[in-house]
Amino acid sequence: MYRLNIKKLGFAFGLTGAIIYLGCMIVMATAGQEGSIIFFNSLLHGLDTTSLIRMDVPLLEAFFGIVQTFILGWLIGACIGAFYNAQIKRR
Known part of the structure; x- marks a missing residue:
């Protein structure tokens, strides 16, 4: 095996x-607060992210x-x- x-x-x-984190940063920077809320609500199966999204994140x-x-x-x-490696039988 x-x-x-x-x-x-790792x-x-x-x-x-x-890369996924950077993608979130790009979405928030380009879509604005309303666009980010719509994007993340649809991504998270309708979970309301309105109170979670903060646009003033320091660099x-x-x-x-x-x-x-x-x-x-x-x-x-x-x-x-x-x-995974611990489960492999050694020869």
């Missing part, structure tokens, strides 16, 4: 999360958010890789 590279899988998860807070998202994604991917 094929073993996963834990660090590479990096892939982290980078994917960071430093957004930077820390993308870094934290990458770190959490890396940890999740690394755990999945480690758990």
Whole structure:
């Protein structure tokens, strides 16, 4: 059975999360508050995000958010890789 590279899988998860975070930033920057509410309401199956969406996010807070998202994604991917590899029978 094929073993996963834990660090590479973690990096892939982290980078994917960071790209999704950037996508949210782009939607909010281009669509405005009303457009963002419509977009995220439809994405989240009608969950009302009106009270959740804040448009005045400081740049430093957004930077820390993308870094934290990458770190959490890396940890999740690394755990999945480690758990997967632990289940493989060794020869």
